[in-house]
Amino acid sequence: MGPKLQQYLSCGTKSAIFPKTDATTLNIPDTVGYTSLFEFGQLIVDIPKIENVDISIQCQDDFGLSTVDTLAGAHASAKQLEVTIYGIGEKAGYASLEEVEEYSGIAFAHESGIHRVGIECLIQ
DSSP states (O other): OOHHHHHHHHHIIIIIIGGGSOOOEEEEEESSOOOOHHHHHHHHHHSOOOTTOEEEEEEBOTTSOHHHHHHHHHHTTOOEEEEEBTTBSGGGOBEEHHHHHHHHTOOSSGGGTOOHHHHHHHHO
16 A cells, blocks of 8 residues: 555545535445555554544455455444445455454444344345
């Protein structure tokens, strides 16, 4: 992850994009899936915080890093995680909700906002 990308994200988010729109979410994708968890986590940390705007992440699994990158992004303050449910989703290449839940220590419980009963109904 080079300094030019981080500079672009910093300048773009602060001055060009959000002050002129009603956007409430900024999506940061790793569409190739080769960013290491340390790089991806740091990228999310380095994005300037914007009032009333949440960071969303979407990590592809082309190189088997989608789950660890998603966890790194969540740990670094991303509020919305784009994931698949039981492998169903675009390319089935995003991180799996079940893996993210398992490795993050978030239980499928009402307190977490993740409801397994509802998810199981979706896949049937």
